[in-house]
Amino acid sequence: MSDPNYSPKHSYGGSEQPYELPEGLTSEEWAAADTAVARMRAERDVAEADAQGPVVADPYWPESPYDHVPPLTQPAAPAVRNGPGLAAAILAPIGVLFGLVPLTGFVAVICALVAIPLALVGWSRVRRGRATNGKTAMTGLVLGAGALALGVWGITIVFAAVDQLAEDLSGPAPVAAPVVPRPAGQQPAVEAEQPAAAAGAVTAGFGQRVTFDDGLAVEVTAPQLYEPSRYAAGHDGDRAVNIAITVVNGSGEPYDAVMTMVNATHGGRQVSRIYDSANGGSENPAGTVLPGKSTTFTVALSLGEAVGELQLEVSHGFLGKPAIFVGQV
Incomplete structure (x- = not known):
């Protein structure tokens, strides 16, 4: 049923004006008419917007000062600097190699004094996050310390040898005791001791x-023939002889037996030493000889078939003059 008092409002030209229902139309019919008119107006607005196209910015509109400001970015991480640790790892092994030779010990010390600070700087950068080669820096530090120790050891040996040379040069000239003939087959007895100095090598008999x-004294026995085993090394001649060498420490200080060096020639030619663990070959002197004590080691030599002069040189330092023992063998 329609309400006889219903007064719908219709807009024409953007204004809404009330009017009375004409005769013959109900309120439902007027509501349907209003809905149709509203739908038509909406379709018209959409068509007008499509005809105008997209909205274009005004080219004369002033730009904002913030239009070209770049966006904020995260700060870049600091560059990695592995140079000091790497340099230490290169210098330290070089110092170790030079430190193995006493005469170049000073070079090892120089390399170590450069490598150790570089390794410490490299390790400090690793801890601060500015380097990534922590193991390399630590390797350089350890090898640098080893190179420093080897360098100091080599310099100590060189200075000790120089001091020994100076002492030997200030001593008297050596005089050897004469060789006394002995019956065949009899072992030679130790004869009177004769002083020797490095100013000139002394020549003595076996x-x-x-x-x-x-105060150091050296004595050798007469060469004795012996048969090397099949495992012997260094036997390239026709005969083999054994010689016992005894070093007596008559000085007031301990003596390092490693400093004893032996060299031999037979008939004017260098002879090789025989090393034969199975049947008594050459031995290397070792250990410390205390004052008043002695040490004995054996030297096995490979000789030719012909009889000739055997010359055995025994020295007790790198720069000292040797004691030379001579005999026909």
């Missing part, structure tokens, strides 16, 4: 003792 100016 079975004699030579005493140096610093």
Whole structure:
């Protein structure tokens, strides 16, 4: 049923004006008419917007000062600097190699003094996050310390040898005891000790003792033939002989037996030493000889078939003059 008092409002030209229902139309019919008119107006507005196209910015509109400001970015991480640790790892092994030779010990010390600070700087950068080669820096530090120790050891040996040379040069000239003939097959007895110094090498016979100016004495036995085993190394001649060498420490200080060096020639040619663990070959002197004590080691030599002069040189330092023992073998 329609309400006889219903007064719908219709807009024409953007205004809404009330009017009375004409005769013959109900309120439902007027509501349907209003809905149709509203839908038509909406379709018209959409068509007008499509005809105008997209909205274009005004080219004369002033730009904002913030239009070209770049966006904020995260700050870049600091660059990695692995140079000091790498340099230490290169210098330290070089110092170790030079430190193995006493005469170049000073080079090892220089390399170590440069490598250790570089390794410490590299390790500090690793801890602060500015380097990534922590293991390399630590390797350089350890090897640098080893190179420093080897360098100091080599310099100590060189200075000790120089001091020993100076002492030997200030001593008297050596005089050897004369060789006394002995019956065949009889072992030679140790004869009178004779002083020797580095100003000139002393020549003595097998079975004699030579005493140096610093109190050290060396004596050798007569060469004895022996048969090397099949495992012997260094036997390239026709005969093999054994010689026992005894070093007596008559000085007031301990003596390092490693400093004893032996060299031999037979018939004017260098002979090789025989190393034969199975049947008594050459031995290397080792250990510390205390004052008043002695040490004995064996030297096995490979000789030719012909009889010739065997010359055995025994020295007790790198720069000292040797005691030379001579005999026909």
